[in-house]
Amino acid sequence: MLSTYQLTAGYGAVPVLFDVEIEIRASESVAIIGANGAGKSTLVRTICGLLPTMAGCIEKEGRSIETLAAHGRAGLGIAVVLEGRHLFGELSLESNLRIAEAQGRKRKDVRFDFSFDDVLDLFPFMRARLDAPVGVFSGGEQQMVAIGRALLLKPDLLILDEPSTGLAPKVVREIVQVIQGLRRRGMSLLIIEQHVGVAAECSDRAYVLALGRVVDQLEPDRWHNRATTDDLAKAYLGG
Ligand SMILES: Nc1ncnc2c1ncn2[C@@H]1O[C@H](COP(=O)(O)OP(=O)(O)O)[C@@H](O)[C@H]1O
Numbered sequence: 001m002l003s004t005y006q007l008t009a010g011y012g013a014v015p016v017l018f019d020v021e022i023e024i025r026a027s028e029s030v031a032i033i034g035a036n037g038a039g040k041s042t043l044v045r046t047i048c049g050l051l052p053t054m055a056g057c058i059e060k061e062g063r064s065i066e067t068l069a070a071h072g073r074a075g076l077g078i079a080v081v082l083e084g085r086h087l088f089g090e091l092s093l094e095s096n097l098r099i100a101e102a103q104g105r106k107r108k109d110v111r112f113d114f115s116f117d118d119v120l121d122l123f124p125f126m127r128a129r130l131d132a133p134v135g136v137f138s139g140g141e142q143q144m145v146a147i148g149r150a151l152l153l154k155p156d157l158l159i160l161d162e163p164s165t166g167l168a169p170k171v172v173r174e175i176v177q178v179i180q181g182l183r184r185r186g187m188s189l190l191i192i193e194q195h196v197g198v199a200a201e202c203s204d205r206a207y208v209l210a211l212g213r214v215v216d217q218l219e220p221d222r223w224h225n226r227a228t229t230d231d232l233a234k235a236y237l238g239g
């Protein structure tokens with residue numbers, strides 16, 4: 001679905017990612033874990049085209065995409081929920097969703113065809129709040145709006161940057177359930193998480209990023225072994 005080869009990227013002339021090689025196969029959910037500042041969000045921004053590639057390449061289904069602008073990559077089915085969510089806070093929930101719906105309609109031959117109503121079914125709290133500005137929503141509700149909006153782009157690869165960070169445990173459970181549902185439907189996922197337990201629950205395997213490099217790769221048996229994930233948390237995330 002998506003691969004990076006010797007990917008180097010960063011800010012201005014300063015690289016913060018070095019030779020990053022990751023792969024997400026079709027219908028696979030892959031996690032990236034790593035401490036604060038490891039470069040996880042930089043990798044997300046580089047894959048979705050918000051930051052330029054300095055060296056190396058990014059391929060989506062065999063096609064080089066590193067020279068495409070962000071909207072071109074969205075048009076190929078890559079959607080992202082960025083850290084901080086980036087919603088239109090003063091616009092109503094309905095407007096936020098309709099803007100994404102209009103963009104998603106331009107995609108042809110989609111594998112996952114989420115409609116406005118499908119998103120309301122996925123997040124039932126939304127039905128009563130369509131006219132409210134999303135800026136007044138709780139953090140968890142905003143995260144759900146951001147996920148709903150990304151789904152309306154009808155992606156085949158959804159990238160989630162720290163979907164659980166800062167949210168109450170009950171809300172984290174709800175978001176994990178939604179992610180599990182997307183996995184069951186066979187959507188490819190790339191999930192960035194600081195919380196190793198949540199990451200392991202939501203993904204098939206994982207890469208560990210430290211100081212801008214992939215330093216470990218965990219296949220399913222190691223990744224879903226509680227002892228390994230406890231060790232990882234200690235080694236890379238400070239506990
Ligand atoms: N806008 C920016 N300009 C310059 N450096 C940045 C910017 N954003 C992040 N960085 C630097 O890039 C490195 C990786 O940051 P980031 O990708 O946000 O890490 P993570 O998401 O893993 O916490 C850090 O050293 C950070 O200071």
Ligand SMILES: [Mg+2]
Pocket residue numbers: 040041042083162
């Ligand atoms: Mg980050």
